[in-house]
Amino acid sequence: MEDLIKTLKDYKVAVVHDWLNGMRGGEKVLEALLEILPDADLFTLLHEPGSVSERIENRKIVTSFIDRLPYKTNHYRHYLPLFPTAIELFDFKEYDIIISTSHCVAKGVRTPPNTLHISYLHSPMRYVWDMYEDYFSPDQIGWLSRRIIPMFANYLRMWDVTSSNRVDHFIANSAHVAKRIMKYYRRSAEVIHPPVDTDLLPVSAASEEYYLIVSALVPYKRVDLAVRTFNRMGKRLIVIGDGPEKADLHRTGAKNIEFLDWLPNEQLYKYYSGCKALIFPGEED
The missing domain is CATH 3.40.50.2000 (Glycogen Phosphorylase B;)
Known part of the structure; x- marks a missing residue:
């Protein structure tokens, strides 16, 4: 690991993450990446200060115009049709390596011809592919949404597939996700499972009734x-x-x-x- 960190110091690296508004599984992976990449800049669609760990908060964070839109704290998902444009506006001309962690649009960044882009994918954009009905079933959305959302979903599917060609190497967080990457993008992916801190979660002999x-x-x-x-x-x-x-x-x-x-x-x-x-x-x- 130390040799890898020393090698990466010879390159200018950027890490791209979809959004920063809470510490969930994707942010745990991001934490591990930032530990390996102590000098990397961090790009994201939006950032709620204080919502993520100290390791992430202390990094130089560059946000998109989504971060300056009204109601983005509780209703950022409503801006989904704007996410592809927002992620494509980031400028990476000065960077040698881009590492994206993505379940939405982060893997769709535009990079210069000589820049290496590695994408750690948690999922293809699930709400427009195999889980579309789970998110947008008729009993979950209103009359107007039922007529508008299919048009945006069609556009997002086309963008999602097209932008997958910008990635040089895919890494999947599981064999299941690797199969979905092959299904929707026709790209192979190496599987690297997310990190687990076994020191903080030792085996327990306790078993309460819940x-x-x-x-x-x-x-x-x-x-x-x-x-x-x-x-x-x-x-x-x-x-x-x-x-x-x-x-x-x-x-x-x-x-x-x-x-x-x-x-x-x-x-x-x-x-x-x-x-x-x-x-x-x-x-x-």
Whole structure:
């Protein structure tokens, strides 16, 4: 690792991440990359100061015009049709290597001919491909959205495929994602699994009478499936996380299901070590 860091110091490197507004799985990968790349600049669509770890916050962060639009804190997803333009406006003429971590548009940056672009992909743009119906089913969106969204989705699919040709090397976070990269982009990808800090999460012998979900509360995580299942089972379930589905999940969950906001790592580890089982209902995870 030290030899790799010394070698990379001879090059000007930029890291591109979709957005910075919370510490989830993608941001854990970003943290690990920034540890390897201590001098790299960080580019992102938008940044909510104080929402990510100190290692990320202390980096030089360059944001797009999305970061200056109104209501971007809670409604940034509504600007999705503008994301391709925003990511393409970044200028990387001075950089030798670009490393993008992407589940949306970060892999679509424009780079000079002699710049190497490596993309660590968490997923092709899931809400316009295989999970389109999960995000935009008729019971989730209104009459006007049902007529507008398909047109934007078609444009985003075309852009997503076209921009995949700008990547020199793809890395997938799992074999499942590598298959989807081949399916939608017709590109091969090497699989490198996300980092896990085993020192902070030792094996625990404790087993209390609750099950645990730690997740962003978004459609593809399928937390709704777990809530319906535990409603029927009556067993205690603790859900830790936040996201646009939180209110609906809260409303449908029975008394045996407890919802908590994101917690500091020290508290989170206690829930991990004490749970009877960790529940992962989403296919992608």
